[in-house]
Amino acid sequence: MTFDDIMAALPADATCGPLLRAMYVDKAWLLKPMLEALSLDMLPAYLREVEDIWSVMRAARPQTPEPHRLAEGMKGLAFHSMEFLKRQIEFAKTGEYKASDYDTVYKEVYSNETVMAQYLDGLLLTYVAWPNHYRLLNWYRDAYLAKAKPGECLEIGPGHGWLALWQLRSNPANRFLGLDISPHSVAYSRSVLGAAKIDPSRWSVLERDAQKGIETHPKPFDRVVIAEVIEHLAKPEIIVNAARERSHKDTLFFITTVVNIEAVDHIHLFRSLQEVRDFCTGKCGLAIVDELDLPLKMNLKMEDEAYEVALVCKPA
Numbered sequence: 001m002t003f004d005d006i007m008a009a010l011p012a013d014a015t016c017g018p019l020l021r022a023m024y025v026d027k028a029w030l031l032k033p034m035l036e037a038l039s040l041d042m043l044p045a046y047l048r049e050v051e052d053i054w055s056v057m058r059a060a061r062p063q064t065p066e067p068h069r070l071a072e073g074m075k076g077l078a079f080h081s082m083e084f085l086k087r088q089i090e091f092a093k094t095g096e097y098k099a100s101d102y103d104t105v106y107k108e109v110y111s112n113e114t115v116m117a118q119y120l121d122g123l124l125l126t127y128v129a130w131p132n133h134y135r136l137l138n139w140y141r142d143a144y145l146a147k148a149k150p151g152e153c154l155e156i157g158p159g160h161g162w163l164a165l166w167q168l169r170s171n172p173a174n175r176f177l178g179l180d181i182s183p184h185s186v187a188y189s190r191s192v193l194g195a196a197k198i199d200p201s202r203w204s205v206l207e208r209d210a211q212k213g214i215e216t217h218p219k220p221f222d223r224v225v226i227a228e229v230i231e232h233l234a235k236p237e238i239i240v241n242a243a244r245e246r247s248h249k250d251t252l253f254f255i256t257t258v259v260n261i262e263a264v265d266h267i268h269l270f271r272s273l274q275e276v277r278d279f280c281t282g283k284c285g286l287a288i289v290d291e292l293d294l295p296l297k298m299n300l301k302m303e304d305e306a307y308e309v310a311l312v313c314k315p316a
């Protein structure tokens with residue numbers, strides 16, 4: 001697969017050509033794993049995803065000229081990838097995450113406008129720039145959204161709002177509540193759902209620390225998403241249990257986390273896949289229905305294997 005193959009498959013009316021060039025040509029070193037993961041038969045769906053993300057990113061900030069938005073997006077993607085690489089190399093030596101105090105992470109990351117602008121653009125673009133995130137997004141739709149009962153949806157930590165958007169797109173009967181501690185994530189999620197023209201009466205995204213409780217809600221939640229959040233908390237069981245207490249016996253949970261993977265805001269270290277499973281079934285009272293394990297492929301000498309992991313669960 002080459003960049004020319006990608007461009008040859010791009011529909012004539014697509015607007016994401018400049019983004020593809022910025023990723024696959026200007027940041028070729030960063031996109032190498034994604035290029036290797038793609039095959040010709042995957043291109044139509046992959047290019048629809050890139051077009052979708054780029055159209056929404058642009059529509060969410062209509063006043064920003066395209067070259068400027070492109071530069072911001074690439075800065076975010078480089079920030080996310082470089083921060084991760086630097087920290088992962090350090091983690092391979094120490095076996096410990098660098099951050100340990102949630103309040104410091106809140107001050108330096110979640111409440112910091114400059115950091116969060118790069119963090120959210122970058123994280124959203126990883127869904128088409130990192131093979132594991134692209135696989136995760138597809139699995140979210142196939143193994144979770146397609147199987148969960150429609151109705152009341154809760155997401156803790158929607159961040160950029162892309163999973164929230166697909167929750168709302170997956171069924172017109174879905175109504176969505178997102179709770180995020182970062183004012184910048186709240187604003188970003190709202191702008192994404194607005195730009196994607198989702199009826200505002202179907203959703204709300206509120207600035208809340210979910211560790212302090214989950215919003216009172218008239219009905220139990222039918223779907224609960226907690227993606228890339230539990231590793232950010234010292235006691236992640238608090239939020240999962242709070243969500244479970246507001247669910248019913250058939251509520252479907254989608255939980256993702258990482259094993260031995262560092263980031264600026266990772267605090268809780270899961271050292272094995274089994275620790276993640278035990279966390280869900282033990283401390284959180286859930287039963288695992290389905291699981292996707294994505295090994296991190298990096299040339300780093302590490303004591304234990306590193307994974308992205310996604311679980312579909314139900315209350316036990």
Ligand SMILES: C[S@@+](CC[C@H](N)C(=O)[O-])C[C@H]1O[C@@H](n2cnc3c(N)ncnc32)[C@H](O)[C@@H]1O
Binds near residue numbers: 158228
């Ligand atoms: C890595 S992002 C995840 C974004 C998205 N869910 C995804 O999977 O790509 C983590 C998000 O969790 C939010 N978060 C962290 N601690 C939180 C808390 N105590 N309550 C609510 N949201 C929190 C952060 O502000 C950030 O937006």
